[in-house]
Amino acid sequence: LRPPTRPLVPTWDLAVVLEALCRPPFEPIEEIPDRLLTIKTALLLALTSLKRVWDLQALSVAPSHLEFAPGMTKAFLYPRPGYVPKVPTNTPQPVLLQAFCPPPFREPDQQKQNCICPVRALDAYVHRAALWRKSEQLFVCYGPPKKGRPATKQTISRWIVDAISTSYESSDLPSPMGLRAHSTRAKAASKALMLGVPIQDICNAAGWSTPLTFVRFYNLDTRATPGSSVL
Numbered sequence: 001l002r003p004p005t006r007p008l009v010p011t012w013d014l015a016v017v018l019e020a021l022c023r024p025p026f027e028p029i030e031e032i033p034d035r036l037l038t039i040k041t042a043l044l045l046a047l048t049s050l051k052r053v054w055d056l057q058a059l060s061v062a063p064s065h066l067e068f069a070p071g072m073t074k075a076f077l078y079p080r081p082g083y084v085p086k087v088p089t090n091t092p093q094p095v096l097l098q099a100f101c102p103p104p105f106r107e108p109d110q111q112k113q114n115c116i117c118p119v120r121a122l123d124a125y126v127h128r129a130a131l132w133r134k135s136e137q138l139f140v141c142y143g144p145p146k147k148g149r150p151a152t153k154q155t156i157s158r159w160i161v162d163a164i165s166t167s168y169e170s171s172d173l174p175s176p177m178g179l180r181a182h183s184t185r186a187k188a189a190s191k192a193l194m195l196g197v198p199i200q201d202i203c204n205a206a207g208w209s210t211p212l213t214f215v216r217f218y219n220l221d222t223r224a225t226p227g228s229s230v231l
Contacts, residue, residue, distance in 0.1 A: 012164055012176040014187055017043075020167035022115040029115070029124050034142040036166070041125040042139060042156055043163035044118040046184040049095045050205045053153045053160070053181055058083040059095065059138035061126055066138070068123065073099045075119045077138070085207055093204075097122065157181035 026032060026040050045056060058079035060066065065078040077095040079085075100117035101110040114120060126138075133140050134148035139156055141149050151159075160181035168175045189202050199211045 011178060011183065012168070012187070014047075014191060016171055016173065017164055017167040018116050020170050021163075022112050023170075025166070025170055027115055029121065034128065037121075037125055037128055038139070038142045039159040039163040039166070041118075041121040042159040043184070044116060044121050045095075045097070046160050046181065047188045048097055048118045050185055050188055050202070051095060051207070052185070053156050055079070055085060055095075055207070056139065056156055057137070057151065057153050058085075060136050061133070061138050062136045065136075066126070068119070072102055072119055072123060075099075075122055077122075080137070160184060 020026065021040060021044070026036055029037065029040075032040075042056070045051070046053070049056070059077045060080045062080075065080070067076045069075070075097040077097070097118045099119040101113040102117065102119075103111075103114065105111040105114070129140055129142075132142070132148040135150045137150040139151040139159075141147055141151050141155065157180075161179045164179055165175040192202050193199060203209070203211055
């Protein structure tokens, strides 16, 4: 039998997606439809937290499980009681989101970067979803017949794929084939390593017990990215 293989080059371009999230139809965030706000928030949380979909599904908006730091500089999210991650740790750690270029803006580019701020998107989503929420789970369905009900892992996965596909379509590019929500972990972790983030910090955020897990299953050559010539 041949050993299992995995792609060493990304199947989609993170730069294309992030650029699309900064403009219509994903902005201005206060005016976009519930669907676009939901899928944008799900994608940004997946990328910046390095968490699996079932980790995202476990997050809660209960007052004791969601906290925004003063000035919206950070957000802390805790999973619901009793949740056991795939790689259990002795001390459960919250998902920590850092704000990207919060206001006031000194340069136009800072305002653009703030459009992909996970803290900003999370705050907008939490306030919008409060209008129809029927569960303390963070991510709830935005449309009938299950509007306000907890989103399943499969639903959150579809949202992440939808966000990537919509980003490509809004950029007049064909949607990549074979998109999977799980690809966000490899994509974001590989990019972070290339930018100099210590590998142990990456493993801690992603819940990988050793760097070997990242090297064997997730490390991608982010220098060779399809579509990078578009930007």
